[in-house]
Amino acid sequence: MFDMIRKEKLKREAVALRKRGLSYSEILKKVPVAKSAISLWLREVGLAKRQKQAITKKGIEARLRGEASRRRMRLEREIYIHENAINTLPKVRRYWSKVTGFSVNSFEKIYFKKAKIRTKRTNIGACIMGYCELK
Numbered sequence: 001m002f003d004m005i006r007k008e009k010l011k012r013e014a015v016a017l018r019k020r021g022l023s024y025s026e027i028l029k030k031v032p033v034a035k036s037a038i039s040l041w042l043r044e045v046g047l048a049k050r051q052k053q054a055i056t057k058k059g060i061e062a063r064l065r066g067e068a069s070r071r072r073m074r075l076e077r078e079i080y081i082h083e084n085a086i087n088t089l090p091k092v093r094r095y096w097s098k099v100t101g102f103s104v105n106s107f108e109k110i111y112f113k114k115a116k117i118r119t120k121r122t123n124i125g126a127c128i129m130g131y132c133e134l135k
Contacts, residue, residue, distance in 0.1 A: 007033075011041045018042045021051035023058060076109070077102055081130030083112040096132045107132075 010031050017027045024038050031038070047055070077100070081092055089110065097104045 014038055014041050015045055018045045018047070021047065021054055023055045076134070077107045078109040078111060078133045079107050079130055080111045080113065080133065082128065083114055085128060085130065086112065092129050095129045100132065100134070 010033055014027050014031045014033070017030060022030075024035060024042070027038055027042075028035060077096075079092060079096055081089070085092065093104050093107055096102075096107060
């Protein structure tokens with residue numbers, strides 16, 4: 001008996017939230033029932049055109065955020081640095097982490113350029129950080 005009264009109260013709450021234009025996901029955060037129950041309860045609840053558009057817009061924005069996040073995770077992060085600078089590798093990783101916004105540990109591949117004996121390099125010193133490639 002009490003369970004039935006509780007469910008009826010939850011149903012009224014869900015209907016009220018839907019009439020305010022909330023999506024099923026937003027209602028599920030506030031009303032602790034199964035999504036199938038929400039679907040059955042709200043089947044007959046109509047939405048105004050603006051409410052439907054707002055829900056559709058939220059869904060599109062969420063998909064775009066998810067897509068951007070997945071794309072960001074798939075990027076390969078590589079650092080190219082001269083082999084003479086091997087002892088500065090932690091500093092170089094921190095530098096590229098700060099510049100790109102990725103974590104220090106996300107630079108999986110480090111490539112070292114071999115030194116040529118007869119090359120007269122002018123770009124030498126403590127501030128050389130190599131270059132970073134995002135693919």
